[in-house]
Each structure stands twice: as C-alpha cells, then as structure tokens.
Amino acid sequence: MTDIQSGFSQSDAYLSALIDELRSSPTAPKPPVTMHRRTFFKLTGAGAAGLVLGFYLGNEARAAETPNVDAGSRGAAGEENRVMNAFIRIAPDNTITIYSKCPEIGQGIKTSFGVIIAEELDADWSHVAMEQAEINPKVYGSQGAGGSTSIPRAWNQLRQAGAGAKAMLVAAAARQWDVDPSEITARDSILSHAASGRSATYGALAATAATMPVPDPKALKLKNRSEYRLIGKRYRGVDDPKVVTGQPLFGIDVQLPGMVYASYTKCPAAGGKVASFNLDEIKGQPGVLDAFAIDGTGVMVEVMPGVAIIAKDTWSALQAKRKLKVEWDLSEASRDSSSRFSARARQLATDFPARADVNIGDVDKSFGEAAKVIEAYYEYPFAAHAPLEPMNATAHWHDGVMEMWVPTQQPDRGLPLVAKAAGISQDQIVMHQTRVGGGFGRRLVNDYACEAAAIARKVAAPVKLQWTREDDFGHDFYRPAGYHQFKGAVDKGGRLDAWQEHFITFTADGKKEASGANLTDNLRYSIKAPNLRRGKTMFPLRIPTGAWRAPGDNAQVFAAQSFMHELSFAAGRDHVEFLLDAVNRDVPELAPKDQSVNFSPRRAADVIRLCAEKAGWGRALPKGSGLGLAWCYSHAGHVAQSVELSVDADKQIRIDRIVVVLDVGPIIDMAGSEAQAQGASTDALSTAMGLKINIENGRILERNYNAYPILRMPFAPTTIEAHFIQSDHSPTGMGEPAFPALAPALGNAIFSATGERVRRLPLRDLGYSLAV
Amino acid sequence: MLTLTINGQPREVDAPADTPLLWVLRDHLNLVGTKYGCGVAQCGVCTVHVGGKPVRSCQLAVGDVGTRAVVTIEGVGNTTHGARVQQAWLEEAVPQCGYCQAGQIMSAAALLDRIPQPNDADIDAAMAGNLCRCGTYIRIRRAIKNAAAKPA
Numbered sequence: 001m002t003d004i005q006s007g008f009s010q011s012d013a014y015l016s017a018l019i020d021e022l023r024s025s026p027t028a029p030k031p032p033v034t035m036h037r038r039t040f041f042k043l044t045g046a047g048a049a050g051l052v053l054g055f056y057l058g059n060e061a062r063a064a065e066t067p068n069v070d071a072g073s074r075g076a077a078g079e080e081n082r083v084m085n086a087f088i089r090i091a092p093d094n095t096i097t098i099y100s101k102c103p104e105i106g107q108g109i110k111t112s113f114g115v116i117i118a119e120e121l122d123a124d125w126s127h128v129a130m131e132q133a134e135i136n137p138k139v140y141g142s143q144g145a146g147g148s149t150s151i152p153r154a155w156n157q158l159r160q161a162g163a164g165a166k167a168m169l170v171a172a173a174a175r176q177w178d179v180d181p182s183e184i185t186a187r188d189s190i191l192s193h194a195a196s197g198r199s200a201t202y203g204a205l206a207a208t209a210a211t212m213p214v215p216d217p218k219a220l221k222l223k224n225r226s227e228y229r230l231i232g233k234r235y236r237g238v239d240d241p242k243v244v245t246g247q248p249l250f251g252i253d254v255q256l257p258g259m260v261y262a263s264y265t266k267c268p269a270a271g272g273k274v275a276s277f278n279l280d281e282i283k284g285q286p287g288v289l290d291a292f293a294i295d296g297t298g299v300m301v302e303v304m305p306g307v308a309i310i311a312k313d314t315w316s317a318l319q320a321k322r323k324l325k326v327e328w329d330l331s332e333a334s335r336d337s338s339s340r341f342s343a344r345a346r347q348l349a350t351d352f353p354a355r356a357d358v359n360i361g362d363v364d365k366s367f368g369e370a371a372k373v374i375e376a377y378y379e380y381p382f383a384a385h386a387p388l389e390p391m392n393a394t395a396h397w398h399d400g401v402m403e404m405w406v407p408t409q410q411p412d413r414g415l416p417l418v419a420k421a422a423g424i425s426q427d428q429i430v431m432h433q434t435r436v437g438g439g440f441g442r443r444l445v446n447d448y449a450c451e452a453a454a455i456a457r458k459v460a461a462p463v464k465l466q467w468t469r470e471d472d473f474g475h476d477f478y479r480p481a482g483y484h485q486f487k488g489a490v491d492k493g494g495r496l497d498a499w500q501e502h503f504i505t506f507t508a509d510g511k512k513e514a515s516g517a518n519l520t521d522n523l524r525y526s527i528k529a530p531n532l533r534r535g536k537t538m539f540p541l542r543i544p545t546g547a548w549r550a551p552g553d554n555a556q557v558f559a560a561q562s563f564m565h566e567l568s569f570a571a572g573r574d575h576v577e578f579l580l581d582a583v584n585r586d587v588p589e590l591a592p593k594d595q596s597v598n599f600s601p602r603r604a605a606d607v608i609r610l611c612a613e614k615a616g617w618g619r620a621l622p623k624g625s626g627l628g629l630a631w632c633y634s635h636a637g638h639v640a641q642s643v644e645l646s647v648d649a650d651k652q653i654r655i656d657r658i659v660v661v662l663d664v665g666p667i668i669d670m671a672g673s674e675a676q677a678q679g680a681s682t683d684a685l686s687t688a689m690g691l692k693i694n695i696e697n698g699r700i701l702e703r704n705y706n707a708y709p710i711l712r713m714p715f716a717p718t719t720i721e722a723h724f725i726q727s728d729h730s731p732t733g734m735g736e737p738a739f740p741a742l743a744p745a746l747g748n749a750i751f752s753a754t755g756e757r758v759r760r761l762p763l764r765d766l767g768y769s770l771a772v
Numbered sequence: 773m774l775t776l777t778i779n780g781q782p783r784e785v786d787a788p789a790d791t792p793l794l795w796v797l798r799d800h801l802n803l804v805g806t807k808y809g810c811g812v813a814q815c816g817v818c819t820v821h822v823g824g825k826p827v828r829s830c831q832l833a834v835g836d837v838g839t840r841a842v843v844t845i846e847g848v849g850n851t852t853h854g855a856r857v858q859q860a861w862l863e864e865a866v867p868q869c870g871y872c873q874a875g876q877i878m879s880a881a882a883l884l885d886r887i888p889q890p891n892d893a894d895i896d897a898a899m900a901g902n903l904c905r906c907g908t909y910i911r912i913r914r915a916i917k918n919a920a921a922k923p924a
Contacts, residue, residue, distance in 0.1 A: 104869075105869060106867075106868035106869025106870065106906050107868075108868070234865075235865070236862060236865045237865060237867055237868075237870075239867075239870065240861070240862055240865065240866075240867050240870075241862065243867045243870035243873050243874075244845075244858045244861045244862060244866075244867070244873060244874075244877060245805070245845065245846065245849060245858065246803075246804075246805020246806070246844065246845030246846045246874045247805065247846075248804050248805075249870070250807075250870075250871060252804070252807070252808065253804040255799075255802055255804060261799070286788065313787075313791075313795060313799040313800065314795050314798070314799050314808075315787075315791050315792060315795035315799070318811075386905065387869070387871075387905055388807075388809050388815060388817055388869070388871040388872050388903065388904075388905045389807070389809075389869075389871045390808065390809065435869075435870065436869065437807075437869050437870070437871030438869045438871060438905050438906065439869075440905070466808075468811060469809065469810040469811055469812075469815075671865050672865075675865070675868055675908070675911070676868075678907060678910055678911075679868055679906045679907035679908060680907070681907070682907025682909065682910075683905075683906070683907050686907070704810055704811075704812055704814060705810050705812075705814040705815055705903060706812065706814050710903050710905060711907070711909075712899075712900050712901075712902075712903065713895070713896055713899040713900055713902070713904075713909050713912065713913070714896035714897075714899075714900050716907070716909035716910065716913075717910075718910065718913065720910060772896060
C-alpha cells in the first residue's frame with residue numbers, strides 16, 4: 001500500500017490531469033479522432049439474425065483488422081468482443097441499431113449520438129434502436145462523459161460513421177440496379193433511383209452493402225446545416241419508455257444469479273487505516289456470509305483501507321455495517337476543518353502574496369489614477385455531488401476474467417485502475433456500461449468500481465457493492481471552497497481598468513492547487529482588464545477534491561461576475577453596457593494562446609445582448625424587485641443568464657423568471673438542450689441557496705439529504721426560458737455551461753432589489769430563503 | 773414466509789419481518805424499478821403505493837404491510853392514473869438521468885387518485901418529498917397537468 005501522503009498526491013494528480021484535459025479545448029481532441037481508412041471497418045455475417053451491416057471505428061488499425069467473428073460471443077475481453085462495438089447494425093427487417101459509446105448520465109447523450117449518426121445515414125428515426133456500446137477504448141477512442149466534451153469529441157467520428165454506412169448502401173444499390181451512385185437518393189432508410197423508379201430499404205441492401213469496398217472517411221461528404229432533417233428537432237430520451245416503467249437500466253439494478261451483496265466502510269476521516277474491527281460479531285450477524293479488511297492501494301481514486309461485509313442481500317449487509325466497530329489508525333488521517341479554513345482565509349485575504357501568478361499592465365498605477373477603486377471579499381463553501389443513485393458497482397471474478405457493471409462517467413479510464421486494485425491485467429476486465437443515475441463529476445472517479453473489484457477477488461460469486469447515502473456524502477471528491485479578495489478600478493470613462501485578485505485555495509501536494517481548485521482559463525479569457533494581477537495562497541488539504549459540474553467555473557464565476565457588477569455600479573454604468581465594453585477590450589495577453597480554444601468576444605457579446613433583450617433589461621421594476629444578469633464562457637459554451645425576482649422583508653426570494661441564452665453551436669436535440677439549460681439553472685439556484693459541506697476534524701458533517709437541502713418542487717422556478725444562438729461552429733456540450741452564470745445573476749438581482757450585496761454562499765447562511 | 777400482494781399478484785417472501793419493503797422488492801423479488809436513494813425517507817425515490825397511498829418503502833418493514841395491496845412502478849401502468857402519468861411523462865420528455873422518476877411517477881399517480889384536477893399548491897404538497905437532482909421539476913409539473921387533462 002502507498003503511504004497516505006503520497007497516495008493523496010497521486011490521487012490528486014490523477015484528478016487534476018483529468019480536469020485539465022476535460023477543460024481543455026474540446027473542439028480539438030487529442031489524439032485526433034479523424035479516422036484512418038484502415039480503421040473504417042465492415043462486419044459481415046455477425047449474429048444469428050442473418051446478414052447485417054456493421055461498422056466500427058477506432059484509433060488502432062490492429063483492432064480493425066479483426067476477422068469476422070461471432071458477434072454473440074461474450075467471453076474474455078478478447079478480439080472477438082470488439083465486433084459487439086459496432087456503431088451501426090442494419091438488420092434485414094430494416095431495423096437499425098446504433099451503439100452509443102459514452103455513458104448516459106442524464107445529459108441525453110444516448111439520444112444525441114443516435115441523432116447525429118442517423119442524420120448522416122439518412123435513417124428513419126422511428127426504426128432506430130439505441131443500445132449502449134461495450135467498453136473498448138481501442139475501438140472507440142474516448143468513452144467518457146465529462147467536461148461537456150462528449151459531443152465535440154465525437155462529432156466528426158459519428159458523422160463519418162453514418163455517412164460511411166450510407167455510402168456502402170448506395171454502392172450496393174448502384175451495383176444491383178446498374179446505375180450511377182450519384183443518381184441514388186437516400187431518405188428514411190430507403191434508397192431510390194428516380195429515373196428507373198427503383199427503390200429498396202436499407203435492410204434489403206445490407207447484405208450486399210457489406211461486400212462493398214470500405215470508403216475513405218476523408219472522401220465522405222458530410223451534410224451542412226441547411227441539409228439537416230433530424231439534427232435540431234425535439235426528441236424524447238431513447239430510454240424514457242424504460243425509465244417510466246421501472247425497467248432495469250442503472251448500475252444499481254444489476255441482479256445476477258447467485259449474487260451476493262457487499263458494504264464497504266472506510267474511515268470517516270480521509271486517510272485513516274483499519275487497526276482492528278469486531279470480526280466475530282459481524283460474522284455472526286443475520287445474513288452475513290463473510291467480512292474482511294482491505295488494505296487497498298492507499299490512493300483515493302482507487303481503494304482506501306476499509307472493511308468489507310458480504311451478505312446474502314443488501315439489507316443484511318447494511319444492517320451489519322451499523323454494528324461494525326472499527327478501531328481506526330488516525331495517524332495519517334485528515335484533521336481538516338472548514339470553519340478554520342474560512343476564518344484563516346479572511347485573515348490572510350488582504351495580504352497579497354509577494355509573487356503574482358499573472359501580472360499584466362500596471363495595476364498599482366491604475367489604482368492611483370482611477371476614478372473609482374473598490375475592494376470586496378467573496379467566499380463559497382465545499383460542496384458534495386450527491387447524485388441520487390448512490391455509488392455502486394457489480395463485479396464477478398470468474399474464469400480469470402473480472403466482469404463488471406459500473407455506473408460511471410469514465411468506464412475506459414476505470415480499466416487500468418480496476419486492474420491495479422484487483423491485481424490483474426487490464427485485458428482481464430470486461431466492463432459493461434449501465435445507465436448512470438446522475439454524475440455531476442462525481443463519477444469521473446472510479447473508486448467504488450475499484451473497491452468492488454478488490455472485494456470480488458475474495459468472493460466466489462458475483463458481488464454488488466452498495467454504498468449507503470452516508471458513505472456517498474462522507475467519501476466524495478468535493479467541490480473545493482474558495483476565497484477571493486478583489487480590488488478593482490474603473491477609469492474616468494467608466495470602463496474596467498484594473499483587476500487584482502488574491503485567490504485563497506487548497507493544495508494536496510504542497511506545490512500546486514488541488515484538483516478543481518485552480519482558477520480556470522475561462523476566467524482568464526473573460527475578465528479583460530488592461531491592468532490585471534492575480535496571486536494565490538494555498539492551504540494544505542487532505543480531504544479529496546475533484547470535478548464538480550463545471551469545475552472551478554461553478555463558483556469562481558459567481559465571485560468574478562458579482563464583483564464585475566460591483567464595479568459597474570461603482571462606475572455608475574449600465575451593467576450590460578459595462579459588460580459589453582469589457583468583453584470587447586483588446587488585451588492581447590489575455591487572448592487564448594491555443595488556436596483551438598473557441599472563446600470569441602463576438603459570441604460572448606451576442607449572448608449578453610440577446611439575454612438583456614429577452615429579459616427586458618432596462619425597464620422599471622417595482623420596489624423590492626430586481627433583475628440581475630451575468631455571463632460566462634465555460635466548457636466551450638458562451639452563456640448569459642438573467643434572474644428576475646423580488647425579495648420581501650423576511651428575505652424570502654420569489655423567482656419570477658430566469659432567462660438563459662447559449663451559443664454552443666448547432667443544437668442536436670432541442671428538447672434535451674432545453675432540459676439541460678433548465679436543469680443546470682435549477683441546480684445552480686439550488687446550490688447557491690442552500691448547499692454547503694462542513695468539515696471538522698477531517699470528518700464530513702453533512703451525511704444525508706436532510707442536512708443538504710437540494711431544491712424541492714415547491715421552491716423550483718416555474719419559468720426558465722432557454723434561447724439558443726445557433727451557428728455553424730462545431731457543436732459543443734450542454735451539460736455544464738448553463739450552470740456558472742446563474743449564481744452571480746441571482747446575487748446581482750438581489751442587490752438590485754435590496755441594495756444588499758451577496759458575497760458569500762450559500763444564501764441561507766445570510767438569512768435568505770426561497771418563497772413557495 | 774410472508775405473503776404479499778404486489779401489482780395484483782400474490783408473492784411469497786422469505787425475509788425477516790423487519791426488512792424494509794424496499795429491499796424485499798429489489799433483492800428478493802427482483803422488482804428493481806423502486807430505487808434506493810437515502811434510506812431515511814428524505815428523497816422519495818423508493819415511493820410505492822401501499823393500500824392506495826404513497827409510501828416510502830425504505831421506512832416500511834415488510835412485516836407491517838399485512839394484507840394491503842402493494843403497487844410498484846412496474847405495475848402502476850395498470851391503473852388509470854398510473855398509465856396517464858406514464859404517458860404524460862413520455863410526452864413531456866421528463867427524465868434526465870431518470871433515477872428519481874419512478875418515485876416521482878408513483879407520487880404523481882397517487883396525487884391524481886386523490887385529487888384528479890390538482891392545482892399548483894396540490895402539486896407542490898404532493899411532490900415535495902421527491903428530490904430531483906437534475907432539476908426536471910418544470911417538466912414534472914407540466915406532465916402532471918397533462919395527465920390530469922387526459923380524457924377519462
């Protein structure tokens with residue numbers, strides 16, 4: 001086992017690298033997913049249903065050269081399984097099955113991926129069945145869901161898959177009908193030749209199509225936006241019929257013959273080790289089959305020390321867990337205290353560090369000459385993800401294979417970690433994708449999968465590891481708290497002139513910011529002060545942090561865009577004009593260096609303007625009412641949000657209307673995108689109003705929903721309008737961009753209504769509540 | 773051995789009487805549509821109907837069910853309001869991650885059984901115990917009104 005401190009550092013480094021990758025220019029994935037001809041592969045004779053046509057596309061030619069094999073086989077994770085990973089299969093009855101390579105976590109990807117492929121294939125959507133692909137990164141490339149990157153990373157790959165399949169169908173028809181391929185048209189899974197009046201279904205042509213030469217992906221002509229028939233329409237989620245009738249879909253729903261059930265108990269203070277526990281008493285509990293301690297790898301993102309209890313059903317495992325008495329070795333455990341961090345940050349805030357991380361122009365000169373100089377201190381707390389499906393994973397060690405069912409956002413990245421945790425090689429793992437009952441960044445970590453695999457090595461049966469809700473709250477990778485001391489200046493023309501920011505944050509390794517705890521590049525691009533200085537102070541932290549929906553942006557944008565409003569107010573400027581002026585400033589040092597970063601002042605200005613227009617910016621509001629507006633550039637999306645509200649004498653807030661304007665390129669599924677915009681706004685409101693994790697002596701104090709007030713129906717806003725500026729830019733993701741700007745819009749609206757500035761979250765700590 | 777009536781069928785269960793109905797449904801009867809979320813009646817994902825009323829099955833010992841009929845998400849489509857609610861959920865494309873939706877649908881169907889034409893306050897009161905982490909509340913409200921408006 002790794003010693004605890006290096007385990008902390010290793011774990012944090014893993015997550016930091018992951019977050020950096022997910023934040024980085026999703027429009028230019030590395031390695032490029034544009035396919036080589038040799039990896040564009042056809043499959044014939046697969047399965048018992050007769051001849052079908054399938055393709056799969058991968059990053060390695062080796063995988064593509066696999067000979068035809070039986071698609072029904074499901075043994076070890078050998079070559080033969082890869083044929084299950086086709087993107088498209090066309091059956092003789094004209095049913096088209098499309099495989100979604102990435103996890104469905106509620107972001108709607110299983111629907112959107114299907115629409116993208118079906119568009120280029122010119123498929124009849126009503127006869128498309130969507131299936132989840134198996135995990136095989138050699139074939140599919142990235143199979144993760146995080147950072148709102150699934151759509152931008154897969155966009156070209158999926159379109160080429162659809163267009164390539166269609167090209168082979170067209171070639172088959174041209175040969176059968178002895179006509180020129182260019183005279184054949186495709187629509188709704190039917191090919192037609194107008195001159196001869198011939199037509200045939202894709203299903204009827206699939207067998208011949210499978211014998212056609214594989215087209216060169218680069219030679220495929222992809223549709224332009226005006227040719228879309230499916231992209232941009234409204235869709236129902238492809239799994240909705242199963243969701244509403246309660247059919248098994250989620251990781252927690254996996255039930256296997258002979259299955260046993262496990263609980264796993266780790267030290268409440270991160271880094272504690274098992275010294276001893278009441279083994280005999282636990283083994284004597286009803287339904288308990290076995291119990292044992294696990295040393296683990298000592299790495300947070302893998303397996304930390306704990307006690308596993310194996311039982312004949314979940315309830316027995318959870319009951320025995322309540323009887324568990326562990327003597328913890330706390331010598332290396334966390335003693336972190338969030339209240340101490342908060343108090344200490346406040347003390348240090350005005351001591352700007354000796355060395356600045358960013359220093360542009362001359363901040364001190366600006367402060368000396370400015371028309372107005374103001375200072376403010378902002379603070380937000382730690383937060384837990386708390387997705388409704390508690391962490392769980394099912395693992396079955398049999399025949400030298402670790403077969404797993406894991407509700408995770410990163411099944412592909414889980415493979416090496418699971419291999420290490422279980423002491424096996426990666427090619428001994430078969431990982432099945434399940435639907436995921438909420439991610440929000442929590443399931444970028446595969447710790448629970450690693451635990452299940454480690455437990456399964458010691459159990460001669462399939463085993464489902466079930467975390468309790470208390471486990472889930474107590475062993476998260478939290479959104480880090482943060483503390484910002486700002487000093488800003490506006491010049492005599494009322495323009496943003498200087499911005500100084502002392503960011504007080506956390507470090508896991510003593511060298512750099514902990515994962516998710518660094519200032520994001522997005523802020524660098526969007527706060528365009530000609531004189532700018534940023535520096536940081538870091539507190540050592542043993543509680544693990546990680547990626548929480550729109551990492552960094554989810555809270556940093558609150559602080560920055562609230563302070564922008566303070567500046568515009570101090571300058572006596574209209575806030576929208578002040579924002580537009582700042583967005584359009586030319587500060588070369590703050591422009592993205594990486595050409596693939598799609599930040600655009602024009603797109604930013606357009607969302608701000610449209611949001612102001614839709615929100616009715618500038619009209620007189622009754623006393624006690626306010627309209628706030630903020631914007632952000634996050635996860636490659638340009639977003640503006642407004643909140644209109646009223647506040648009564650008891651600080652009860654009535655939300656009248658929220659407007660969200662997004663430019664994320666063309667919209668794939670309009671209904672799904674509206675749902676993301678509304679859902680992210682609701683989540684952001686919920687988080688700003690009430691969510692806070694307190695840590696004392698290394699222990700998480702909030703352990704269930706009764707202490708963590710996620711917004712409920714009576715308080716949910718009833719009007720959230722989403723508007724999309726659709727452009728010809730490549731599409732980017734919708735999971736995160738509509739989160740960050742909501743909280744500053746809310747705070748700015750409260751200021752406009754009451755004159756009280758919101759500088760600390762959550763709002764319930766300041767006495768605010770939402771009206772029913 | 774206990775005998776329960778679940779979705780209109782008699783089911784034999786060999787579980788200790790203090791086992792929550794939730795885990796009997798999931799682990800013993802393989803009815804996994806009813807979800808585990810918090811274990812303390814805070815989130816509502818385990819909602820089922822017992823004797824026609826919405827109940828958090830994580831808090832009801834199986835030995836206390838007695839002769840009352842149990843209806844789960846797998847069977848609620850056989851009831852008038854359950855079928856309408858499920859249909860409305862599809863029409864409004866309510867689910868995001870979908871994990872809470874079985875509980876939401878069970879609470880909504882029970883609401884319509886009690887109040888066929890609920891107003892916003894009725895909806896708030898009936899649905900306050902069901903968390904949705906994705907924030908689908910706007911569409912849940914719309915879907916309940918849609919279900920209530922369906923012709924008898």
